[in-house]
Amino acid sequence: MPPQPAIEARQLRKTYITTRGVLRRERVNRVALRGVDLAIPHSELFGLLGPNGAGKTTMVKIFTTLLLPTSGTARVLGLDALKEQWALRRRIGFVFGGERGLYWRLSGLDNLRYFADLYRIPPEVSRLRIPELLERLGLAGRERDRVELYSRGMKQRLHLARGLLNDPEVLFLDEPTIGLDPVGARELRLIVRELADAGTTIFLTTHYMFEADAICDRIAVIKDGGIVAEGTPNSIKTLVQDQGVVEFEVVGMPVERLAGLRDLPGVKSVAVSEHELAQVVTVHCARPAELMTQLGVILDGINLQKVSSREPTLEDAYVQLIGDAQ
Amino acid sequence: MKSLARAAFSAFRLSIRLRVISPWSYLNWLLFPLLFAAVGLYVLSGPGTVSSHLVYGVLGGGLIGYWSVTYIDAGNSIQDERWNGTLEQIFATPTPLSVIILGKVSGGLLFGLLAFVPTAALAFFGFHAELPALDPSRFVISLAILTFSFLSIALTLTPLFALWRWAFSMLNGFELGVYVLCGFMFPVAVLATWAQGVASVLGPTWAVRAIYASTVAGGPHDFAVWWAAAVGLSLLYLVVGYFLYALVEREARRSGELALA
Numbered sequence: 001m002p003p004q005p006a007i008e009a010r011q012l013r014k015t016y017i018t019t020r021g022v023l024r025r026e027r028v029n030r031v032a033l034r035g036v037d038l039a040i041p042h043s044e045l046f047g048l049l050g051p052n053g054a055g056k057t058t059m060v061k062i063f064t065t066l067l068l069p070t071s072g073t074a075r076v077l078g079l080d081a082l083k084e085q086w087a088l089r090r091r092i093g094f095v096f097g098g099e100r101g102l103y104w105r106l107s108g109l110d111n112l113r114y115f116a117d118l119y120r121i122p123p124e125v126s127r128l129r130i131p132e133l134l135e136r137l138g139l140a141g142r143e144r145d146r147v148e149l150y151s152r153g154m155k156q157r158l159h160l161a162r163g164l165l166n167d168p169e170v171l172f173l174d175e176p177t178i179g180l181d182p183v184g185a186r187e188l189r190l191i192v193r194e195l196a197d198a199g200t201t202i203f204l205t206t207h208y209m210f211e212a213d214a215i216c217d218r219i220a221v222i223k224d225g226g227i228v229a230e231g232t233p234n235s236i237k238t239l240v241q242d243q244g245v246v247e248f249e250v251v252g253m254p255v256e257r258l259a260g261l262r263d264l265p266g267v268k269s270v271a272v273s274e275h276e277l278a279q280v281v282t283v284h285c286a287r288p289a290e291l292m293t294q295l296g297v298i299l300d301g302i303n304l305q306k307v308s309s310r311e312p313t314l315e316d317a318y319v320q321l322i323g324d325a326q
Numbered sequence: 327m328k329s330l331a332r333a334a335f336s337a338f339r340l341s342i343r344l345r346v347i348s349p350w351s352y353l354n355w356l357l358f359p360l361l362f363a364a365v366g367l368y369v370l371s372g373p374g375t376v377s378s379h380l381v382y383g384v385l386g387g388g389l390i391g392y393w394s395v396t397y398i399d400a401g402n403s404i405q406d407e408r409w410n411g412t413l414e415q416i417f418a419t420p421t422p423l424s425v426i427i428l429g430k431v432s433g434g435l436l437f438g439l440l441a442f443v444p445t446a447a448l449a450f451f452g453f454h455a456e457l458p459a460l461d462p463s464r465f466v467i468s469l470a471i472l473t474f475s476f477l478s479i480a481l482t483l484t485p486l487f488a489l490w491r492w493a494f495s496m497l498n499g500f501e502l503g504v505y506v507l508c509g510f511m512f513p514v515a516v517l518a519t520w521a522q523g524v525a526s527v528l529g530p531t532w533a534v535r536a537i538y539a540s541t542v543a544g545g546p547h548d549f550a551v552w553w554a555a556a557v558g559l560s561l562l563y564l565v566v567g568y569f570l571y572a573l574v575e576r577e578a579r580r581s582g583e584l585a586l587a
Contacts, residue, residue: 016581016582017581058582061582064418065418065579066414066417066418066579066582067579067580067582068576068579068580086420089418089419089420090420094418096411096414098411100410100411100412101410101411101412101414101415102410102411102412103340103344103410103412104410105344105347105348106340106343106344110340110343113336114336114337114340115415115419117329117332117333117335117336117421118333118336118337118416118419118420118421118426119419119420119421120329120330120332120333120419120420120421121329122329123332162415
């Protein structure tokens, strides 16, 4: 008999029922999850990727017992997240991204002591664990400062300390690096990876591809409430391995030339982003070498500043998956 | 059980800390009761008024402050938790919401009792009003029962504020209604018959009646009946509250209403 997954969802559905209108109220159903199946083994660092509104946070809230699904089952550590919430809450931790969720006018230490009591941790345990977490997360020495004086990175590390107070077997992280500076985000990713290496099962949601690529053992891509791909970062990348990416920077490229580019054989997608006065054009295509030779014709008379070709990344795979799902 | 008691005490301590550093809480326990007491004492100490009614001026402001801090702060604290993003955090802990709210409301009750200090001082020093016929033991018992009554109402209604963000606005008027219906500043007997009927199902009405009776000599006083009515009604609210918490726990998880967004 295979071991029970740490986190498991079967045909998980969630529909939010809201109303709109003032005089004539109209009931609106918004489907957040459409029958999601997932199984995450113990000690895995699992990443859930998806655009805003895809259903990532809804899934985290169901697993952390904050939300009830409309149908389907959600189990964490073998416990039913719908019915066995009291037993489950003692064994899991969660961290939501952003600065809210802390008592800003109290010190970091007061915040941790309060949540330690709400997690019903014996005082003799919390007395040891809180200083240990403060030290580990680089907050020692600032624990008596009010949270409102903390930097964003410190607040996020305090969130993580709160999420680790009960020494959880499973930790849910919902976009934990959102809004952090690159150094702060990198530090947090290292800590998360260390936790996973130490045996904690981690469920991470993010829309930073490099983050998922760097630290996750396995990932799934969610779009409009449904999983569209699942596997290791490398296996997801193989979805676009037959493709290459050509990027070039031009000034003043007419729209009709772009259309011509899209019509070239082997071109999968063309994305344009503005970079100061220039346009950066990213082309996903089947045969990059051939495209490079054709570029000369397409871009004839246009101020071409630089051109490069590279291997597809997880982000390229993600963009294609999300695009395909649309 | 021990860990739940510790969680409730922690919520109590947190609510006290947050009140101490919040300038707004001083309005509720200091300024507003003083205003009510000053007006009451001025009116009731004027020529042509019944001298025994002066006691409403002495204690009325304090009672209003006590109720106001307990009820309004209980509601506000839930709204604050929502705005801070901590409502979901506390909801998802292994401590039931009722235990956390019990701690927070208890903090409000302790702070609310402070309202009697400035109002009594104003009565004594500003209007030379005293309570010569005060029966201390009956007064203390009645005040304790009033405290239980306030606790039961706040404890029962607060989960509704957690579930529906509009509920507190809707029930704001309840604060004023209790001032009037429960006879904080004048006897309930002066109200219309229908209003007296409504007042009779409010636990604080009976406790407040007992409080005022304990300051006045003579009778007829029926403390046992008043105390029993206040305690019985408060217990009834708690039974309703028990089911309400189960409902709120389920509905909050169904609708996702604890988050701001």
